[in-house]
Amino acid sequence: MDFYFRRIYRGRLQLAVFDWAGTTIDFGCLAPAAVFIEGFRHKGVSISMDEARTPMGMEKRAHIETIGAMPAVAARWQQVHGRAMTAEDVDEMYAAFVPHLLTVLDEYSDLIPGTVETMSTLRARGLKIGATTGYFEEAMEIVLRAARRQGYEPDSSICATQVPAGRPAPWMIYRTMETLHIFPPETVVAIGDTRPDIAAGLNAGVWTVGVVQSGNAIGLSQAAFEALPTDEQAARTAAAAAELRAAGAHEVVDGIWALPTAIERIEERLRAGERP
Secondary structure, X not given: OOOOOOOOOOOOOOEEEEEOEOOOEOOOXXXXXXXXXXXXXXXXXXXXXXXXXOOOOOOHHHHHHHHHHOHHHHHHHHHHXXXXXXXXXXXXXXXXXXXXXXXXXXXXXXXXXXXXXXXXXXXXXXXXXXXXEOXXXXXXXXXXXXXXXXXXXXXXXXXXXXXXXXXXXXXXXHHXXXXXXXOOHHHEEEEEOOHHHHHHHHHHOOEEEEEOOOOOOOOOOHHHHXXXXXXXXXXXXXXXXXXXXHOOOOEEEOOHXXXXXXXXXXXXXXXXOOOX
């Protein structure tokens, strides 16, 4: 008779790994979306805000490539240029994207309300704090400096260009775990506002939490969101939450300000013997 053995971890979480834009900074994930639209416009091809946002969370060169591969965008590109988008086109657009993003990042680096308080709560529970981003290193440094000025500094920050591939691959999460000496994966929770954020967490075998109101799916500044009628806020929140649940998120919260309750629920599931 064949047997297999399985260990069950019933302890507490040790590490929370956060996305940046739309999760801890830049309410609405506004900075990169506008730059992608401008980049395609410069090539004579119009793209919608939804098209610009769909791959959000990916490494930014891959993001451009993914937009260009969308059938509707590819058809527009073919009409304008008489040929399909090439790798050289992607390289040119990424080269233009980098300096453009760097000029606007400071403007979009305000912490999302509740970030500092939530980090304090998690640290009091014994968790280490990691951060990952689809941004490149120079952009990450701008964001890090802005976050420090406002009272938030993660124990580790990894960007997509420092690992073999960005999201949905799990490498940024694994690099964070390695850097902070955290294992097994059951002790880790990844928090983000996009489907690639959730996919990366699932691929890493860790718990995942989606954040909704500040994120990419709704895509509004805090002021614009709060100006909506209450029923419209609720409808957009429900739709964005459903999107992240469909992506596989173990928990979904309105924003980082509500994360501690999700952490408590995950630890209850751990005590019950559940795994991600």
